[in-house]
Amino acid sequence: TYNYGQDRKKAAEQGKYRYRFDLPERWKDKTIHIVFEGAMTDTQVRINGVSAGPKHQGGFYRFKYDITEHVKFDAGNLLEVTVSKVSSDPSVEAAERKADYWVFGGIYRPVYLQAFPRQFIERSAIDARADGTISVDVYFNGITSANQITGMVLDPDAGGGGVLSANLSPDQKKVTLKGKVTGIKAWTAETPHLYNLELSLRTDSAIVHKTTERFGFRTFEVRPGDGLYLNRRKIRLKGVNRHCFWPDSGRCLSRKVSYDDVRLIKQMNMNAVRMSHYPPDVHFLQACDELGLYVLDELAGWQKPPYDTGIGKKLVKELVTRDVSHPCILFWDNANEGGWNRELDGEFALYDPQKRTVLHPWENFNGIDTDHYENYERTKKKLSSSTLFMPTEFLHGLYDGGLGAGLDDWWNLMLNSPLGAGGFLWALVDEGVLRTDKNGVIDTDGNHAPDGIVGPYRQKEGSFYTIKEIFSPVHIGLQKLPEDFSGRVEVENRYGFTNLQKIRFDWKLAQFPKPWEDKNEHTVVNAGTVPSPGVKPGGRGELELELPEAWREANVLYLTASDTSGNDVWTWSWETRKDCATCHQYIAQGSKKNAKIKVIENKPALVVKVDGLSLSFDKETGELAKVEKDGAQISFSKGPRLIDGQSRLTELKHWRQQDNIFVEAKYESGLNSATWKVYPSGWIRLDYQYELEGRFDLMGVAFDYPESKMMNMRWVGRGPYRVWKNRTGGGRLDIWNNDYKDHTPGLTWDYPEFRGYYTGWHWAVFETQEGKITLLNGTED
Numbered sequence: 001t002y003n004y005g006q007d008r009k010k011a012a013e014q015g016k017y018r019y020r021f022d023l024p025e026r027w028k029d030k031t032i033h034i035v036f037e038g039a040m041t042d043t044q045v046r047i048n049g050v051s052a053g054p055k056h057q058g059g060f061y062r063f064k065y066d067i068t069e070h071v072k073f074d075a076g077n078l079l080e081v082t083v084s085k086v087s088s089d090p091s092v093e094a095a096e097r098k099a100d101y102w103v104f105g106g107i108y109r110p111v112y113l114q115a116f117p118r119q120f121i122e123r124s125a126i127d128a129r130a131d132g133t134i135s136v137d138v139y140f141n142g143i144t145s146a147n148q149i150t151g152m153v154l155d156p157d158a159g160g161g162g163v164l165s166a167n168l169s170p171d172q173k174k175v176t177l178k179g180k181v182t183g184i185k186a187w188t189a190e191t192p193h194l195y196n197l198e199l200s201l202r203t204d205s206a207i208v209h210k211t212t213e214r215f216g217f218r219t220f221e222v223r224p225g226d227g228l229y230l231n232r233r234k235i236r237l238k239g240v241n242r243h244c245f246w247p248d249s250g251r252c253l254s255r256k257v258s259y260d261d262v263r264l265i266k267q268m269n270m271n272a273v274r275m276s277h278y279p280p281d282v283h284f285l286q287a288c289d290e291l292g293l294y295v296l297d298e299l300a301g302w303q304k305p306p307y308d309t310g311i312g313k314k315l316v317k318e319l320v321t322r323d324v325s326h327p328c329i330l331f332w333d334n335a336n337e338g339g340w341n342r343e344l345d346g347e348f349a350l351y352d353p354q355k356r357t358v359l360h361p362w363e364n365f366n367g368i369d370t371d372h373y374e375n376y377e378r379t380k381k382k383l384s385s386s387t388l389f390m391p392t393e394f395l396h397g398l399y400d401g402g403l404g405a406g407l408d409d410w411w412n413l414m415l416n417s418p419l420g421a422g423g424f425l426w427a428l429v430d431e432g433v434l435r436t437d438k439n440g441v442i443d444t445d446g447n448h449a450p451d452g453i454v455g456p457y458r459q460k461e462g463s464f465y466t467i468k469e470i471f472s473p474v475h476i477g478l479q480k481l482p483e484d485f486s487g488r489v490e491v492e493n494r495y496g497f498t499n500l501q502k503i504r505f506d507w508k509l510a511q512f513p514k515p516w517e518d519k520n521e522h523t524v525v526n527a528g529t530v531p532s533p534g535v536k537p538g539g540r541g542e543l544e545l546e547l548p549e550a551w552r553e554a555n556v557l558y559l560t561a562s563d564t565s566g567n568d569v570w571t572w573s574w575e576t577r578k579d580c581a582t583c584h585q586y587i588a589q590g591s592k593k594n595a596k597i598k599v600i601e602n603k604p605a606l607v608v609k610v611d612g613l614s615l616s617f618d619k620e621t622g623e624l625a626k627v628e629k630d631g632a633q634i635s636f637s638k639g640p641r642l643i644d645g646q647s648r649l650t651e652l653k654h655w656r657q658q659d660n661i662f663v664e665a666k667y668e669s670g671l672n673s674a675t676w677k678v679y680p681s682g683w684i685r686l687d688y689q690y691e692l693e694g695r696f697d698l699m700g701v702a703f704d705y706p707e708s709k710m711m712n713m714r715w716v717g718r719g720p721y722r723v724w725k726n727r728t729g730g731g732r733l734d735i736w737n738n739d740y741k742d743h744t745p746g747l748t749w750d751y752p753e754f755r756g757y758y759t760g761w762h763w764a765v766f767e768t769q770e771g772k773i774t775l776l777n778g779t780e781d
Contacts, residue, residue: 005103034067034111037109048072049078057092059300091307094305095305095306116141121140136177147202150165150200152198190271190495194327198212214286225367225388239425241428245431255281258287264458271292273288273295277335285328286326300315301335316351324352370390376410383413399450400453406726408466427453430449432746459749461721475494498564505562507547507558510555510556595682597661597678605617608654614629617676635770641703642671645671649665652666660678671701672691715761718760721751731760760780
């Protein structure tokens with residue numbers, strides 16, 4: 001049964017698992033554990049008919065049982081597991097399953113066996129600082145003859161480093177190793193340098209047990225009223241909330257999905273991710289360590305009521321002991337939006353030698369205000385206070401209506417305030433479940449779950465590229481090329497740790513095809529590499545583009561910044577000509593023909609005919625009423641008219657000037673005039689003016705064309721996605737092609753959409769059932 005967390009009635013189903021297994025003879029003198037990485041929600045385990053231990057409650061946590069006394073070596077073993085979806089603990093049920101996300105059931109993360117010697121290292125917790133100082137809490141089980149623990153820091157690239165050691169006594173449970181390693185490279189999201197800690201439990205010189213754990217050297221601080229500091233440098237978190245989710249498998253994810261998601265987040269120039277609203281798979285944290293993302297790791301608890309204190313303490317321990325040594329984790333989140341139990345706040349530090357700050361997402365707590373979904377003015381006010389502001393959710397992305405929309409203004413507020421610590425967009429993925437019981441439909445439970453930057457299968461929505469541009473650590477504010485542009489471009493370094501000398505800059509000049517040419521890509525006419533300036537993080541400098549003298553003969557100038565891994569940070573694009581020149585560059589004067597233009601007046605209409613084209617203008621409205629080409633009707637009509645507002649025709653006249661015919665309609669109120677110029681070549685030019693007073697949702701003019709006849713749009717402009725009034729960024733000036741599609745937000749994810757408003761377009765060719773309609777744009781808007 002499929003249930004969303006807000007369903008009042010949920011199926012009280014159970015999953016019953018049986019699995020037979022054999023053990024190797026060499027494990028006979030070992031301590032054997034069975035480990036569950038995650039099972040939703042209450043789990044009972046039996047080995048060979050005997051209970052392995054108490055029922056585990058809590059669906060997002062690693063738990064294990066010592067089954068040494070229950071297994072057989074002379075015969076096969078039977079594992080039996082019963083998992084109940086609905087928890088018998090009301091606080092667990094409320095914290096984990098009465099939530100704004102899909103709730104599933106059963107074993108969804110790996111289950112495996114571990115075999116240890118009778119004396120073994122149970123776990124470790126690493127605190128490694130940016131100055132090379134390292135402290136490791138090491139926990140043991142069954143110590144009898146083992147008398148020493150040693151630790152060696154290994155650099156995967158350079159070999160061995162510092163050596164740590166301590167003596168042990170029988171029955172000792174814990175020891176703390178301390179030391180300092182010289183010549184280390186600190187970990188950051190930009191420079192994710194990792195090391196291995198090899199721990200060896202010894203009896204004299206003989207190794208009894210050995211473990212290896214990956215970690216990074218880094219020092220993170222929250223300085224109240226000042227900012228977040230990593231390795232003594234101030235950082236801002238550009239983050240997103242992520243559910244562990246895949247349409248075909250729910251919360252059962254592969255390692256590949258985790259790594260792909262981290263790469264996807266980093267493609268948007270983000271540096272952080274919040275685990276909403278529970279701990280993720282281990283391989284996701286490994287990907288964040290390795291590829292570089294800052295993490296807020298979260299104890300479950302969607303909203304009130306929270307976990308009870310008893311079960312909560314147990315789950316905090318399971319969370320922290322599993323994740324403590326990951327350098328990517330900067331904060332612990334004690335639940336979400338009121339779902340915290342304050343009695344658990346101190347529990348995190350019991351298992352964390354780094355003593356990371358605990359947050360209450362949505363609350364002003366521990367020196368950081370994490371309030372959610374404040375508007376622009378309230379955000380401005382908060383950034384003028386004395387407390388760090390870092391909303392752990394903002395700009396909710398329902399149907400792609402938030403996220404990139406409004407982000408530019410919001411992010412500028414954050415950058416311009418010393419108290420702006422960053423924030424986390426809601427959310428990464430549209431949580432659409434592939435319903436096997438409904439013929440494979442993707443179900444988002446109405447408007448509850450389609451609030452991601454990407455679709456269920458990670459299809460990129462329009463906000464993806466807007467976010468990528470706004471969060472670009474290489475910032476270029478140049479919007480248009482000035483008349484006296486000499487190739488000099490001012491650049492700002494918004495990285496935290498990377499000098500722009502390490503960034504590659506390439507430019508190219510390109511030509512777009514003409515509207516009637518059968519080409520779907522631009523042609524590069526010149527290209528070059530720009531010397532990278534030595535600009536430190538937070539600094540400004542200049543790029544010098546050595547362009548050819550005739551560079552304005554091209555249609556577009558591109559400038560691309562690539563990071564140290566060769567990934568595209570952002571590509572800026574500027575048109576080389578403006579206003580009417582953007583039209584004229586596509587229409588050669590030689591294309592004009594000596595066709596005769598004929599004007600016919602009758603009672604209802606003024607008709608202009610040229611080269612098989614017939615244009616009829618309504619004498620009552622002044623609007624274009626009918627278009628025919630070679631005797632066939634093209635249903636383009638009823639314009640220009642104001643999108644919002646009313647106008648009354650006062651005059652309709654026409655005249656001949658040289659070889660051209662002019663038709664002019666004058667109005668009172670709103671639309672002032674519309675002037676048509678009909679060329680002998682068959683091209684038609686429209687100039688219009690309007691005035692509006694008051695408040696309007698939209699401004700501009702419109703025509704009618706039946707959507708049912710539309711087939712394709714091919715255009716040059718800032719695409720390929722539509723824009724909102726508060727989300728015009730993220731596009732690239734290029735040639736694009738988009739087939740007509742009937743897109744329904746939250747039900748279909750065939751991007752880019754077709755319907756909508758587009759910006760910065762030079763020309764567009766609409767392929768219809770009636771033929772092709774070509775429009776050219778001579779103005780910026």
